[in-house]
Amino acid sequence: MKFSYKLLKKIYPGVGSKKEITTDLTMGLFEVDDVLSDSLDIKVLPNRFSDAASHYGIARELGALKGKKIVFPKEDLGQDLGDKLKVEIKDKKGCFRYIGVVMEVENSESSPAYIKEVLEDCGLRPINLVVDVMNYAMLLTGQPMHAFDYEKVAKGGRKLAEKEIIVRRAKKGEKIETLDGKKMELGEDVLVIADVDGPLAIAGIKGGKRAEVNEKTKKIIIEAASFNQEVIYKVAKKIGITTDASIRFSHNLSSELASFGMSEAIKILKKEAKGKEGVILDVYPKKEKKKEIIFDLEKFKNFTGIDISLAEISKKLELLGFSARKKSAHILGVTTLVFRNDVENFIDLAEEVVRLYGIYKIEKQPLEKMILSEKEEKIISFKEEAKDILSGLGLDEVYNYSFYGKNVGENFVELANPAAEDKRFLRESLLALLRKNVLDNFRFFSEVKIFEVGKVFSWDKNEILEKTNLGIAVAAKKASVFFKMKGILEEFFRKIGVAEVEFKEEKEELLVLYEGNKIGRVFEENLNGSGEKVSLAEICLDNLSGSAFSLKKFEEIVKYPSVVRDVSFLVDDSIRAEKIFGVLKKEEKGEVKSISLIDFYEGKNLGNKKSMTLRINMQSGKRSLTDEEAGEMVKKIVEVLKSNFRAEIR
Amino acid sequence: MEELEKIEQEIKEALETAKSKEALEKIRIAYLGRSGKLTAILRSLKDFSVEERRKTGAAANKLRTEIEKVLDEKEKKVIGKEGGRGEDITLLVLPKDKVYFGSLHPLTIVGRDIKKIFTSMNFSVAEGPEAETEYYNFDALNIPANHPAREMWDTFWVKSQTDAKDGKNLLMRTHTSPVQIRFMEKHKPPFAIIAPGRVFRYEATDSSHEINFHQVEGLAVDKKISLANLKFVVEEFFSRFFEEKLSFRFRPSYFPFVEPGVEVDIKLPGEEKWLEVMGAGMVHKRVLEGVRIDSEKWQGFAFGMGVERLAMIKYGIPDIRLFYSGDLRFIKQF
Structure with missing residues (x-):
């Protein structure tokens, strides 16, 4: 929000240079974004619009930071001179206060230079004297003001010859032409300022054309009102109009601000437009009340770690316009400033004291008491351990977006407001973007081995199911790396200590099974448009985290040597290797420690057969195995191969 | 470039057999000395085409650094040996079996x-x-x-x-x-x-x-x-x-x-x-x-x-x- 340095200085001559203001405000109140000649761009925080989105408000804060109390002008709404105006608030939920003042003005042409300058510094365009004074009063006090041309407002009801202002919701089909010439139909939720003929303005947001004030205007109705923050916010959003007034009202302004704004506006109009006020009507059904807040010094010290006396605190609060009364040695009774609708309790007050004291001045202190750490969810450390294993296996880690454009799953989650078409869906799998990573990196690398650990999303009834997945992509130009991928996975599962993971072949891919449940898949495919192949795997880590890295038990190291025998054989091409291993797995028992595949060959010279070589590892925990014993065991396995798969031993 | 490869091979062989400080010094003079073979190549670079100069120059310089390093190491070992205990002089080998540890994001x-x-x-x-x-x-x-x-x-x-x-x-x-x-x-x-x-x-x-x-x-x-x-x-x-x-x-x-x-x-x-x-x-x-x-x-x-x-x-x-x-x-x- 833009502020005028000149106006600040006029209110508080001791305000200091622009540079000083910037430092004072940044360290004690709000950040100053920018300083451009006499215009200061101050970031007014959303909870401080009621008291500090104004030059008086900022001046008060600057004064308080420097130890000077800024005295505000006395409010003076003038006296009733007998002109007739009636105001009716029909919507008491939408409007809390409405002050209407009728005033005759001698001139409404151009504003004096001092007003124009301030408006321009604050980014507002001067229009004519009356309108400019409305804006000027707003800049001074923070209260948005509006003026209607008295003559253009319809007469009141049949019997009355007076003007009548009504605050109500728009009726169905009611229309308005706004000041900038936009015609629109109003919905029934729109709060309007109306006369008997219809809407004159969209309350708190934008004035209407019908009662527009121009240079020729001689008599005006000035409005200073207080509206429900939520109503204005919703309506402004819905009709898509943002104005200075709508922004301010959306932030919840105190109803007390209305009389301050009106008082200042009248004062300036009297002087600059030789205004003569008439009726002053203040409809204010439920006056905002100040309440006393108890401030406890001990609590404050415990909360902030600041060592300060009650007298100092009292002084600081007084600088802000609060009144503080000492109740006991460590208790103050504090009545806040009316505009400060953000201050409701002790902590709100504590914040004010801390701010004026200077957050930067607080002495740091280590925690007095040690807090014992909590037990963490296993997945948190498991993810990191998984990453370490994979990078140890030579894979690089990537991070991709959580969004993508196409989603082939059934239960994909769609965004209502995607950033772009190619980011319309939440990823249901990590693989789509890993593929893209491989393709992109093939421009610079002939081999790409990458992984990502991240969340994937899908609908599960009406809830989003979030899973932590591991995605792996391995690819090398002009080569199939499927077995490298499988090797990576096997080593990964071995390292995390879940031996129960199995691979099952199904339709061109391997399913990864854990305790019989599918936890992932591995497959190879052509990389889109590159003529290259990529091997992809995706594993759900949630299912594994429970049993990964479970406590290991030491096993006695066997003293006796192991015996190794290799067996080569031919089997029918149609027999899947997976099946053979399924059967052999059962033979891995007793002294047969492992049976592994060490060679595999398919070729024309073998016809429709394939050749496999197995390595059988045998060992006893009690003694050295003899050749004969080993031979017996191998023979048994050969028999199994023969009877199950009609294997021919080579 | 071929010349360079030949020299590299020669040095490797020479280094393998060199078992004394003197032998190592001879190698240093023969290849890296003022009229050494590698020095000669580096000097002759100016006659090459830009492309060739860039390629060969880089390779020759790299080789020189390698040799210097190995010579220094060997010298230390030889001195150790002369002090009573020794090891075989290792070969000048450029990294061949590259091991790769992946990068974390x-x-x-x-x-x-x-x-x-x-x-x-x-x-x-x-x-x-x-x-x-x-x-x-x-x-x-x-x-x-x-x-x-x-x-x-x-x-x-x-x-x-x-x-x-x-x-x-x-x-x-x-x-x-x-x-x-x-x-x-x-x-x-x-x-x-x-x-x-x-x-x-x-x-x-x-x-x-x-x-x-x-x-x-x-x-x-x-x-x-x-x-x-x-x-x-x-x-x-x-x-x-x-x-x-x-x-x-x-x-x-x-x-x-x-x-x-x-x-x-x-x-x-x-x-x-x-x-x-x-x-x-x-x-x-x-x-x-x-x-x-x-x-x-x-x-x-x-x-x-x-x-x-x-x-x-x-x-x-x-x-x-x-x-x-x-x-x-x-x-x-x-």
Whole structure:
């Protein structure tokens, strides 16, 4: 929000240079974004619009930071001179206060230079004297003001010859032409300022054309009102109009601000437009009340770690316009400033004291008491351990977006407001973007081995199911790396200590099974448009985290040597290797420690057969195995191969 | 180039047989001396084409460095041997069987650095869902509906399958702060946690803005935790993280879920500019009450910071979008 340095200085001559203001405000109140000649761009925080989105408000804060109390002008709404105006608030939920003042003005042409300058510094365009004074009063006090041309407002009801202002919701089909010439139909939720003929303005947001004030205007109705923050916010959003007034009202302004704004506006109009006020009507059904807040010094010290006396605190609060009364040695009774609708309790007050004291001045202190750490969810450390294993296996880690454009799953989650078409869906799998990573990196690398650990999303009834997945992509130009991928996975599962993971072949891919449940898949495919192949795997880590890295038990190291025998054989091409291993797995028992595949060959010279070589590892925990014993065991396995798969031993 | 390869082969053989200091010195003179063979090649470079010069020059220089290194090593060993104990002179071999350790993403590395520092201060790590309800992301954090304060967080909304009730609307969490609420619902104070994770903002991307990025949230609640403690923990964290003597600036700010709200700026040694690195404050009374923690009895601080931002400052990364590019030329640097 833009502020005028000149106006600040006029209110508080001791305000200091622009540079000083910037430092004072940044360290004690709000950040100053920018300083451009006499215009200061101050970031007014959303909870401080009621008291500090104004030059008086900022001046008060600057004064308080420097130890000077800024005295505000006395409010003076003038006296009733007998002109007739009636105001009716029909919507008491939408409007809390409405002050209407009728005033005759001698001139409404151009504003004096001092007003124009301030408006321009604050980014507002001067229009004519009356309108400019409305804006000027707003800049001074923070209260948005509006003026209607008295003559253009319809007469009141049949019997009355007076003007009548009504605050109500728009009726169905009611229309308005706004000041900038936009015609629109109003919905029934729109709060309007109306006369008997219809809407004159969209309350708190934008004035209407019908009662527009121009240079020729001689008599005006000035409005200073207080509206429900939520109503204005919703309506402004819905009709898509943002104005200075709508922004301010959306932030919840105190109803007390209305009389301050009106008082200042009248004062300036009297002087600059030789205004003569008439009726002053203040409809204010439920006056905002100040309440006393108890401030406890001990609590404050415990909360902030600041060592300060009650007298100092009292002084600081007084600088802000609060009144503080000492109740006991460590208790103050504090009545806040009316505009400060953000201050409701002790902590709100504590914040004010801390701010004026200077957050930067607080002495740091280590925690007095040690807090014992909590037990963490296993997945948190498991993810990191998984990453370490994979990078140890030579894979690089990537991070991709959580969004993508196409989603082939059934239960994909769609965004209502995607950033772009190619980011319309939440990823249901990590693989789509890993593929893209491989393709992109093939421009610079002939081999790409990458992984990502991240969340994937899908609908599960009406809830989003979030899973932590591991995605792996391995690819090398002009080569199939499927077995490298499988090797990576096997080593990964071995390292995390879940031996129960199995691979099952199904339709061109391997399913990864854990305790019989599918936890992932591995497959190879052509990389889109590159003529290259990529091997992809995706594993759900949630299912594994429970049993990964479970406590290991030491096993006695066997003293006796192991015996190794290799067996080569031919089997029918149609027999899947997976099946053979399924059967052999059962033979891995007793002294047969492992049976592994060490060679595999398919070729024309073998016809429709394939050749496999197995390595059988045998060992006893009690003694050295003899050749004969080993031979017996191998023979048994050969028999199994023969009877199950009609294997021919080579 | 062929000449060069020949020389390399010759040297290897010569080195293999050289077993004394004198023999090594002879090799040095024969190849690297003023009229040595390798020196001759380097001298003759000026007669080559630009392309050839570049290629051969680089290779010849590399070879020279290698030989010098091996000669020095051997000399040490030979001296050792002459002192009584010796080993075989090893071969000059350029790395052949290259072993490769993968790179972790810089955000993983920085994330771990952060976790390590906080866990050393007895904070525990908690996580929460990335798709959240409006309640956890906003309402429970005292961010009022229909108030402009909510616009501090531009939100991605999930297209709902059914008509959701108030507060049940689904969205992509805009900060890690909902984890505070989820944690407090299940635990009794005292506790101190950090909650790292991915967050989302519906905004235009540029070199410092992304639609998804990472945050670390912090929360500590006990009976006597004060603003002064917050300052200690924050300063301790950043000083350890950057391993430098930093300047700090704590100034007022506003986040609906804390009061007072604080913005933390740091300045690296020798730099002019203050960098905004963290939002923090004392946990708001209403947030505590919302999770049934008695705010008269318990109090604490909370903070939040962007992981990308810290990584960018630490490593001098100029563009946030690099983190999500999947570009291995970027990742392999870490």
